[in-house]
Amino acid sequence: MNTLLAAGLMTLQVAFSALALGLLFGVLLGLANTHANPWVRRLAETVSIFLRGIPELLLLFTIYYGGNSLLNFLSPGFPFEISPFLAGCLGLALSFAGYAAQVIAAALKTIPRGQFEAGMALGFSAPQVFMKIVCPQIWQHALPGLGNLWQVLLKDTALVSVLGLGEIMQWAKLEANTSREPFLYFMLAAGVYFLFGTLSQIAIYYKQQAMHKKVSYHV
């Protein structure tokens, strides 16, 4: 990672991988939050509180150092090791899911239960009802909230540099150390993050506009 380009690509890789995993976890947690069974709801609420109450840095450390220590303890010499990339993705995804669950649960609540029952009556299985009927509708409600969480995720990828991953902050630290101009390089890093954030904002804005047009056809 000796160029800004390679470092930037690594940042985007971590961010998008964490987003994919985070959406998966978030949807699962959101579904659990709105489940009929109160025990499932309580479990989901506890998990959410845990994921929201713990600092992201601590979560990353626990998955990386704690996870590797656990693997070593369980079977020394085990070939699999949690890499900083994997720890970063998992940690950021879990943190994302803690907040995304709320957004998705709120979006799910806007869908009348009758739609689910109608879908089942028409012969869809429960997963099919979710994928084909519910999901497209909640996407529009959830997008603003999830868009904000994505911006937070993008900025939190900087924390993975503390685990040693070769992304933008790591590049900036190395360059700053060798060139004795830390202010310049950290400002450059800040600029790159700001650029990513602004591009994301533009993309989400246009996606929202497109969705709004699409949905209003059916009104």
Add this chain to the structure above:
Amino acid sequence: MFDFFITHFETFKMGVLVSLGLTFSSLFLGLILAAVSTAVLQSRFRLGGFLIRTLNQFLRGTPILVQIYLMYYGLGQFEWIQNSVLWPWLQHPSYCAVLALALNSSAYTTVLLQGAVRAIPNGEMEACKVLGFTPWQMLVRVLLKRAFINIWPAYTNEIIMVFKATSIASTITVLDLMGVTRQLMSETYQTMDCLLIAGVLYLTITYLLSAVLYWIKKRVIVLH
């Protein structure tokens, strides 16, 4: 794990106290900065408003880690800062961390305060002037009080977020709870013990903070 906690109780206690100290210092400074920023933004001082808006965009759009590194490693690069009167303070990581966190918090709090100030009807301020309030009385008894009560629910979120963000100060060698955990991890090699204890402590403090803030909301805010 429990006996590990008992053995190193003093260390963890110091870490928690440093974390809480960082949190409240940053929040206090950040609130003052936010109040000043809101005042400037509401005034007719166009250049100041532009500068503050740009600074807030930067503070909201970049990671806190970058801001802390800029403050600690970045500022030390310049000769004129090293020779200035602030250098004895800016050298210390805790002061840099507080400054960076305060600036970051002020960026978000300014948004909240602006909304709250706009929500106060003009009629109230005019009524104050007619009743003969001094500007200072107007500011404190009416404007600040109303604005603060308005933003309280959102500000409690900000308080929790700043508390979690103080963990990032550990990357510039501040010995807050996270820093103390890392130090113990490297000294005793009992990684899971340290990390789990730190997790429990963070969760407990977050829960207690939320409970206190909720109590404040019920007893103080709602009554007004």
